[in-house]
Amino acid sequence: MFTKYKNNWLKFNLNRRCVLCSQQAISQTRICDDCLTDLPWIGNACQRCANPLSSAQLPHLICPQCQKKPPPFEQVIAPFEYRFPIDQLIQLAKFNHRPHLLNPLAELLSLQLQNTPLPELVIPVPLHPKRLQERQYNQAALLAKRIARNLDIPFSNRLLIKTDNTPHQAELDRKARRKNLRNSFQCCGSPPSSIAIVDDVMTTGTTAAEISRELKAAGCHRVYIWVIARTAKELHLY
Numbered sequence: 001m002f003t004k005y006k007n008n009w010l011k012f013n014l015n016r017r018c019v020l021c022s023q024q025a026i027s028q029t030r031i032c033d034d035c036l037t038d039l040p041w042i043g044n045a046c047q048r049c050a051n052p053l054s055s056a057q058l059p060h061l062i063c064p065q066c067q068k069k070p071p072p073f074e075q076v077i078a079p080f081e082y083r084f085p086i087d088q089l090i091q092l093a094k095f096n097h098r099p100h101l102l103n104p105l106a107e108l109l110s111l112q113l114q115n116t117p118l119p120e121l122v123i124p125v126p127l128h129p130k131r132l133q134e135r136q137y138n139q140a141a142l143l144a145k146r147i148a149r150n151l152d153i154p155f156s157n158r159l160l161i162k163t164d165n166t167p168h169q170a171e172l173d174r175k176a177r178r179k180n181l182r183n184s185f186q187c188c189g190s191p192p193s194s195i196a197i198v199d200d201v202m203t204t205g206t207t208a209a210e211i212s213r214e215l216k217a218a219g220c221h222r223v224y225i226w227v228i229a230r231t232a233k234e235l236h237l238y
């Protein structure tokens with residue numbers, strides 16, 4: 001009986017190879033220790049928006065942009081900069097029908113969240129139903145669900161919906177981004193007092209800010225943004 005158990009355990013774990021280099025990786029994150037060390041971790045970052053801080057800015061903990069104009073959310077948690085190999089994993093997960101590649105990233109983000117304030121509810125950045133139909137899954141919802149389960153927090157993908165099928169943000173300039181998203185998210189119920197919004201990548205923060213405004217207008221008091229990665233040195237476009 002014991003041998004059978006041991007063999008099953010070995011078979012299961014030997015199949016768990018590192019998603020980046022195929023070395024054996026017996027851990028929940030499915031990324032081996034060598035690859036983990038080489039990932040583009042964000043070290044010192046603004047405690048509000050997670051933008052990396054320069055050594056000159058470091059004593060302040062909050063970046064100059066957030067000091068000047070605080071964002072409508074309380075805090076962004078982003079373990080990584082959006083560059084190799086994190087960008088590749090996210091692109092493959094999102095556009096090449098390999099959503100399982102999100103699992104190690106969700107595990108790493110969950111670990112990062114263990115010492116941060118936890119909300120009452122976790123929600124994903126919603127996709128418009130048309131785009132959901134094209135892609136077949138919402139990568140943000142897959143991440144959010146797994147993180148919520150890891151942290152034992154309720155999850156909902158119904159509280160917030162995307163009402164307009166807006167063009168991709170990447171194709172638009174600063175003003176157009178904000179205009180593009182204005183009123184395109186709708187809160188469909190009364191939100192709890194604290195919520196975390198999960199997405200794969202945060203670029204300018206326009207989406208996060210727009211959702212935060214919508215949730216706060218509906219009665220939520222504290223909004224946290226949890227993302228796998230953020231692009232560095234982007235302008236604040238709140």
Ligand SMILES: [Zn+2]
Nearest residue numbers: 018021032035
């Ligand atoms: Zn590896």
Ligand SMILES: [Zn+2]
Nearest residue numbers: 046049063066
């Ligand atoms: Zn900041």
